[in-house]
Amino acid sequence: MALPAHIAPTAAAPVHRQPVYALVGNPNCGKSTLFNALTGLKQKIGNYPGVTVEKKVGTTYSQHGQPMTIIDLPGAYSLAARSPDEAVTRDVLLGRRSDTPQPDRILCIVDATNLERNLYLVHQILDLGRPVILVLNMMDVARNSGLRIRTARLERELGIPVIPCEAVNGKGLVELRLAMSRTDLPLSRHAWDVPAAIAPAVSELQASLTEHSGKSPLVARAEALLLLTDQNTVRVAGSTPLHARTAEILAQWQKRWSATGTDWAGTLVTSRYDAIARLCGETIEHKPVESGPSGSDRIDAVVTHPDSGAGWCWAVS
Ligand SMILES: Nc1nc2c(ncn2[C@@H]2O[C@H](COP(=O)(O)OP(=O)(O)OP(=O)(O)O)[C@@H](O)[C@H]2O)c(=O)[nH]1
Ligand SMILES: [Mg+2]
Known part of the structure; x- marks a missing residue:
């Protein structure tokens, strides 16, 4: 199937050795749940030398069975670090740590119910000039709270693959693995003009x-x-x-x-x-939730019901 032009390969150099992915996102957005879903038991857990920050590295496989390394980075709101956890995330992404390889590619995971706040870190990461895949997690909660995210528009604006996902029950993982398996992931074309004075x-x-x-x-x-x-x-x-x-x-x-x-x-x-507010204005839509059970009842129903995949259609574009 032909790829849409906005996420077709660009100048990003293909990775020939085993690719290293960093998994990065705000605290509590589902990083570890996704990491566990992708790596299963293939994990090594330790500490970054000299700091009491947990280091989690695992292996997952491409659609063709090629191994790929994933580093589950500590949660961060911004690369302008305010805690040792955020400092480790910043330093790994910038290639400042000799104990950890600089990631070739970045999986940015965001809580889809809080896209505007979560996109701040993503926006900074897009500046790094590495191939990025954006994972919109917690889509079950977003859908049940009346949020609609125009995924295709977000892809077009950012120029990177955007994968809706429910890490907690594995939805979206097949699509994510397909995106991760690409040797020609595009670089973002996100345009952000630094103010002239700076x-x-x-x-x-x-x-x-x-x-x-x-x-x-x-x-x-x-x-x-x-x-x-x-x-x-x-x-x-x-x-x-x-x-x-x-x-x-x-x-x-x-x-x-x-x-x-x-x-x-x-x-x-x-x-x-x-820039983020403009992007969110173009891609997020709030629809009133029809009356019925309370929001949390509905979320529980979706998370726990075995057939919750029915009507799996949240990407309105
Ligand atoms: N409803 C729903 N819950 C999710 C989803 N993904 C993760 N969760 C839940 O969100 C909570 C936080 O998930 P974690 O994977 O621990 O998040 P994290 O980003 O690793 O958190 P920190 O490492 O503390 O920053 C857990 O209770 C998960 O079960 C999802 O797609 N939908
Ligand atoms: Mg975690």
């Missing part, structure tokens, strides 16, 4: 990170954006420190902006939220 600083930091820390241009850009919003940077054991020249450039810009009263971090965060 753009020169991002370029300068990006150049320094590329030159002094050997980062690829896209990872360096994502990292530059983070340096500007990560006001109280949480550093954990195992994380590579910032190069002195990059730290100097950052301090110079911050001094300049402080003198002119420019709220650089606020400007960046607001601009990202504006």
Whole structure:
């Protein structure tokens, strides 16, 4: 079957060795449930060296039986880390930890009932320039609360595969495995213009990170954006420190902006939220739920009823 043009292969380099997927999302959105469903007993659980943060790595198989590694990362609301858990997630994704391979691809899982908040992290991750698959989890709860998500529109806007899922009962897993098996996953085309007042600083930091820390241009850009919003940077054991020249450039810009009263971090965060709000406005629809049993009764019924797959049609586009 021909792929829709908006998620057809682009310039993303195919991965020839065993691909490493990171599973990442907000706390409590179903990461571990999905990780367990994909990996079964093929899991190794330990700690990241030097921090009391759990490290979970597992193996799953492509549709052709090829092994794929999955790392279940700690829950995070943002890559601008505020806790050791978030710092580990940020550092693994940015390739800052020598004890963990930088993931080739990223499975972003979101709670579909709270898409706008969950998309903040996804938006930051799309900046990393890695192939991303977006998993809309908790679709049972979303459907029962009257939410309709225009999945095809979301795919088109972001330019990546979007897979509706119910990790708790395995729905959507076949489609997810098919997407994960693709050797030619596309890179997102998500367009997010950095506000003009901040753009020169991002370029300068990006150049320094590329030159002094050997980062690829896209990872360096994502990292530059983070340096500007990560006001109280949480550093954990195992994380590579910032190069002195990059730290100097950052301090110079911050001094300049402080003198002119420019709220650089606020400007960046607001601009990202504006882009997400626009996206959600185009893709989420609230329909009043018809009267009947209470919301939680209906959710229980869907989760526990063996035939809950009937009428499995939540992707309105
Ligand atoms: N109704 C419903 N519940 C789900 C679904 N997926 C996961 N859950 C439930 O959501 C709760 C949280 O799931 P977890 O897999 O522990 O979430 P997590 O993201 O790993 O949480 P943290 O590791 O604490 O950040 C559990 O009670 C799951 O059973 C789903 O698709 N539908
Ligand atoms: Mg978990």
